[in-house]
Amino acid sequence: MYNDNPTLDKLKQLDEQKQGEVFELSEADFYDPNYKYFYIESYGCQMNFSDSEIVASILAESGYRPTRQMELSDLILINTCSIREKAEETVRKRLRVFDKVKRNKPGTMVGVLGCMAERLKKKWLEEEKLVDLVVGPDAYRDLPNLLNEVEGGDKGINVILSREETYADISPLRLDSNGVSAFISIMRGCDNMCSFCVVPFTRGRERSRNAFSILAEANDLFERGYREVTLLGQNVDSYKWENPESGESVNFAMLLEMVAKVDPDLRVRFSTSHPKDITDEVLHKMAAYENICKYIHLPVQSGNSRILELMNRTYDRQWYLERIDAIYRIIPDCAVSSDIIAGFCSETEEEHQDTLSMIPLANYSMSYMFFYSERPGTLAARKYPDDIPTEVKKRRLQEIIDIQTQVSFKHNQADIGKVFKVLIEGDSRKSTDDFKGRNSQNKMIVFPKQSPYKTGDYVQVRVTDATSATLIGELVS
Numbered sequence: 268m269y270n271d272n273p274t275l276d277k278l279k280q281l282d283e284q285k286q287g288e289v290f291e292l293s294e295a296d297f298y299d300p301n302y303k304y305f306y307i308e309s310y311g312c313q314m315n316f317s318d319s320e321i322v323a324s325i326l327a328e329s330g331y332r333p334t335r336q337m338e339l340s341d342l343i344l345i346n347t348c349s350i351r352e353k354a355e356e357t358v359r360k361r362l363r364v365f366d367k368v369k370r371n372k373p374g375t376m377v378g379v380l381g382c383m384a385e386r387l388k389k390k391w392l393e394e395e396k397l398v399d400l401v402v403g404p405d406a407y408r409d410l411p412n413l414l415n416e417v418e419g420g421d422k423g424i425n426v427i428l429s430r431e432e433t434y435a436d437i438s439p440l441r442l443d444s445n446g447v448s449a450f451i452s453i454m455r456g457c458d459n460m461c462s463f464c465v466v467p468f469t470r471g472r473e474r475s476r477n478a479f480s481i482l483a484e485a486n487d488l489f490e491r492g493y494r495e496v497t498l499l500g501q502n503v504d505s506y507k508w509e510n511p512e513s514g515e516s517v518n519f520a521m522l523l524e525m526v527a528k529v530d531p532d533l534r535v536r537f538s539t540s541h542p543k544d545i546t547d548e549v550l551h552k553m554a555a556y557e558n559i560c561k562y563i564h565l566p567v568q569s570g571n572s573r574i575l576e577l578m579n580r581t582y583d584r585q586w587y588l589e590r591i592d593a594i595y596r597i598i599p600d601c602a603v604s605s606d607i608i609a610g611f612c613s614e615t616e617e618e619h620q621d622t623l624s625m626i627p628l629a630n631y632s633m634s635y636m637f638f639y640s641e642r643p644g645t646l647a648a649r650k651y652p653d654d655i656p657t658e659v660k661k662r663r664l665q666e667i668i669d670i671q672t673q674v675s676f677k678h679n680q681a682d683i684g685k686v687f688k689v690l691i692e693g694d695s696r697k698s699t700d701d702f703k704g705r706n707s708q709n710k711m712i713v714f715p716k717q718s719p720y721k722t723g724d725y726v727q728v729r730v731t732d733a734t735s736a737t738l739i740g741e742l743v744s
């Protein structure tokens with residue numbers, strides 16, 4: 268219990284004992300009894316982390332301040348992910364931990380936000396009794412009202428999905444920020460209906476945010492010293508916003524260019540691209556602007572056309588390989604990464620081999636790799652038996668990981684001797700004598716510190732060594 272005005276030193280000490288990332292200790296961690304405090308943990312995709320910053324902003328307006336000390340807080344929130352069963356299990360475990368805190372400090376409110384909130388709705392409140400508040404991804408504006416209801420002795424629930432909500436006017440409160448890189452959410456929801464994916468059900472229909480509000484957010488971040496923004500959406504290539512005044516419409520290539528023009532020193536990244544939608548226009552804009560990073564996350568999911576059809580990805584192996592060719596033709600120094608699912612319904616060994624062969628063909632710099640996890644309510648759950656035994660799924664996944672590790676190692680080894688422009692993000696994880704930063708291709712490079720360089724500076728770094736995960740380098744004067 269930290270309700271006796273703990274000093275910053277005390278908090279720092281406690282902070283060092285803590286495992287896991289929440290957010291940076293700041294002024295907000297001075298306990299001031301005039302404020303209420305919230306603690307938030309985020310799981311899942313970057314969009315969830317970005318949403319937590321919107322939630323933080325809404326709570327700040329209602330007189331709440333963020334804290335890293337869950338035991339100190341009046342409100343404990345968990346922003347949840349439903350994409351795989353494992354993510355949901357993690358949340359359940361965390362809720363038991365929060366419940367203990369709550370028993371030590373009666374009155375503490377516990378809330379479930381995000382995708383799982385939407386999926387499980389009333390079950391949390393009625394059956395689990397662990398939570399007071401359940402708020403879906405489109406209902407965060409309602410948080411102040413819901414909190415009032417909870418304080419009045421009721422439960423607070425709003426999981427209504429919207430066709431319009433983009434939180435365009437809300438300026439996110441940056442949590443866990445290095446002051447250099449920030450996410451900007453450009454759209455919400457997804458209309459694609461990949462058969463394995465729960466996102467269209469938990470996050471609702473796709474809608475694009477006002478381009479000018481995106482631009483204003485990018486400008487504001489740059490003025491506050493940020494040097495990198497990542498434009499976020501489930502499928503950024505289908506971004507489309509119509510200016511109600513002029514009737515003109517802005518597509519993703521146009522938006523990318525608008526943000527790139529904020530300043531040549533503001534790096535622009537984006538995620539996620541969909542192979543069926545990524546256009547040559549986008550690739551040409553990437554090639555034309557030095558500050559649009561030469562990196563595309565282009566999830567393939569499977570390398571086999573029959574499986575891709577079952578997954579309802581609406582492209583086949585040939586189409587995907589053609590897009591990969593276009594990327595390397597238009598942006599020769601581009602790095603491409605992927606998401607890959609092992610053991611989707613009815614996948615044969617030969618079809619799995621097609622996924623393995625895709626990795627060196629596409630020459631992914633890295634991939635996020637999963638085995639298939641059936642999600643209730645999805646098209647696949649309704650149509651196809653989850654018939655690949657877990658051991659087979661795991662073995663196939665391991666084969667995918669092994670090949671990707673080799674390809675990543677080669678990809679990184681090929682960088683030895685090259686000099687890259689690197690944006691310094693802070694101290695390396697292992698040593699305060701080293702900086703870490705990324706190059707345009709999104710590869711992390713670790714290199715010895717040298718004055719006068721500091722976090723947020725661009726430096727030239729020569730790569731001297733490489734593992735499958737990281738480049739090691741030295742500053743070039």
Ligand code: 5AD
Nearest residue numbers: 350463464566606607637638639640
């Ligand atoms: N099982 C396994 N992986 C999944 N993904 C999405 N749904 C599932 C599922 N049911 C993966 C996809 C997606 C990434 C975010 O998560 O690869 O691109």
Ligand code: SF4
Nearest residue numbers: 457459460461464466
């Ligand atoms: Fe899910 Fe497919 Fe939409 Fe990605 S594009 S969120 S995998 S439905």
